[in-house]
Amino acid sequence: MFSATLSRLRCPKCRGGLKLPPGAEASTADILSGALDCPKCRTAYPILAGVAVLVEPVEEYLCAHAKGISKLVKDSEIPKQYRRAYQEALQEMREMGPDHIEEDLESDRVNALYLMNHYIATRDLDFAGPDPMIREWVAKVWDKGPLEEVAMRVAEIDVPGLSVVEQGCGVGGLARRIFQKKGDGRSYLGVDSSFASIALARHLNLGAPYGAKIQYPADLIEGVVSKAFPKILPLGTTDVDFVVGDLSVMPVQVGSWDVAVSMNAIDMLENPNDMPKSQAKLLKPKGIAIQTGPYIWHPEVAKNLRAQFPKAASDSATMVKELYLENGFELAESRDQIPWLFFKHHRQIELYSVHLLVMKKKG
Ligand SMILES: C[S@@+](CC[C@H](N)C(=O)[O-])C[C@H]1O[C@@H](n2cnc3c(N)ncnc32)[C@H](O)[C@@H]1O
Numbered sequence: 001m002f003s004a005t006l007s008r009l010r011c012p013k014c015r016g017g018l019k020l021p022p023g024a025e026a027s028t029a030d031i032l033s034g035a036l037d038c039p040k041c042r043t044a045y046p047i048l049a050g051v052a053v054l055v056e057p058v059e060e061y062l063c064a065h066a067k068g069i070s071k072l073v074k075d076s077e078i079p080k081q082y083r084r085a086y087q088e089a090l091q092e093m094r095e096m097g098p099d100h101i102e103e104d105l106e107s108d109r110v111n112a113l114y115l116m117n118h119y120i121a122t123r124d125l126d127f128a129g130p131d132p133m134i135r136e137w138v139a140k141v142w143d144k145g146p147l148e149e150v151a152m153r154v155a156e157i158d159v160p161g162l163s164v165v166e167q168g169c170g171v172g173g174l175a176r177r178i179f180q181k182k183g184d185g186r187s188y189l190g191v192d193s194s195f196a197s198i199a200l201a202r203h204l205n206l207g208a209p210y211g212a213k214i215q216y217p218a219d220l221i222e223g224v225v226s227k228a229f230p231k232i233l234p235l236g237t238t239d240v241d242f243v244v245g246d247l248s249v250m251p252v253q254v255g256s257w258d259v260a261v262s263m264n265a266i267d268m269l270e271n272p273n274d275m276p277k278s279q280a281k282l283l284k285p286k287g288i289a290i291q292t293g294p295y296i297w298h299p300e301v302a303k304n305l306r307a308q309f310p311k312a313a314s315d316s317a318t319m320v321k322e323l324y325l326e327n328g329f330e331l332a333e334s335r336d337q338i339p340w341l342f343f344k345h346h347r348q349i350e351l352y353s354v355h356l357l358v359m360k361k362k363g
Pocket residue numbers: 105114117167168169170171191192193194197245246247248262263264265268269
């Protein structure tokens with residue numbers, strides 16, 4: 001992490017300010033190791049391979065995300081008090097062998113799909129493989145997805161020194177698009193619970209060292225990922241950063257952001273109302289919340305939502321809009337049917353229809 005990011009961060013446990021590792025205060029270089037200490041509750045949050053892990057309890061996080069962490073971090077770099085539990089969790093994972101869980105956000109395969117979606121443009125159509133049918137769909141909708149729609153809207157917000165926080169930022173492609181459209185004087189902080197995604201976001205946008213291969217899928221006979229990911233030039237700014245955190249317990253300042261973005265994450269929450277509630281807390285009065293989603297609800301979550309908001313139960317877009325209205329927002333824009341295409345390999349693509357909401361926090 002960059003020392004400039006510190007003023008934005010808060011302890012997720014007690015909301016106190018955090019302290020950089022000794023000697024790092026005056027440096028503009030990326031801080032790759034050490035810990036962020038909370039003087040108030042005395043929790044130490046490790047920085048591993050440049051990624052600040054701002055989740056509590058730390059040990060539980062390190063064990064649950066051991067797969068992503070172990071690709072970039074040596075066992076000896078894991079803080080001593082957590083090392084044993086971490087190594088046991090890792091061992092258990094290795095014994096289970098390679099998995100095929102679609103949603104495993106610490107796996108190379110899932111991150112590769114997001115990497116392509118976030119960083120590769122249609123002009124690099126080579127990735128799409130030989131099938132003209134797949135190439136046609138890629139050419140038609142690949143560059144018109146939610147990332148582009150959201151980046152366009154953020155670029156249009158004319159506030160000097162605009163500050164943007166993103167919850168569930170994944171591999172960080174939105175930051176890049178925002179800064180390429182209009183970066184001067186703006187700042188951005190991305191938060192996600194996946195260690196692998198945050199490490200990739202920091203590497204590709206900020207040039208943080210990355211000690212593993214980055215590949216994407218092609219013909220699966222060659223392996224789940226087999227093609228080298230193209231080199232991406234870092235943005236060359238310390239106004240952008242990414243940290244590990246939980247979007248229900250955001251490790252950042254509240255009441256101080258101009259824009260809060262969340263893309264395609266609300267339907268992963270046990271309680272989707274946490275998203276507008278959290279965005280309302282993060283934003284300044286009159287701040288803008290941008291939310292997109294394909295609304296693939298877990299049946300239990302859908303049932304609870306319908307019971308809580310019977311009047312809004314007609315469809316997902318109305319339901320989510322209602323959640324925002326309930327949390328002190330007014331509607332600025334609602335747009336539906338944004339195509340979100342995933343290239344899974346030479347013989348499979350996946351198309352989602354995404355809803356986008358722009359909401360303004362009441363002043
Ligand atoms: C479907 S992916 C979308 C990623 C990215 N926003 C995009 O649209 O391409 C959902 C993201 O939310 C993150 N996520 C899910 N639950 C989370 C939580 N409780 N706290 C932080 N991040 C979370 C996942 O790790 C993942 O990166």
